């Protein structure tokens with residue numbers, strides 16, 4: 001993905017069996033190649049791994065910018 005993979009977006013390199021199409025190839029991102037799986041990360045089932053990943057995404061997500069104020073609220077301040 002030329003601009004990186006946004007959180008929560010399925011990587012375009014995953015095939016239908018959730019396997020990386022570019023595993024072991026030089027074009028695989030360095031981050032992916034450097035990620036070492038662990039028992040904590042993978043658990044014993046796919047479901048356990050997905051729970052861990054969802055928690056990791058929540059805890060590392062950047063804070064969202066405050067929502068823009070509606071025009072009516074801004075007009076009252078003038």
Ligand code: SF4
Nearest residue numbers: 011013014020029032
């Ligand atoms: S290892 Fe990296 S490139 Fe491969 S499917 Fe996963 S996120 Fe995509």
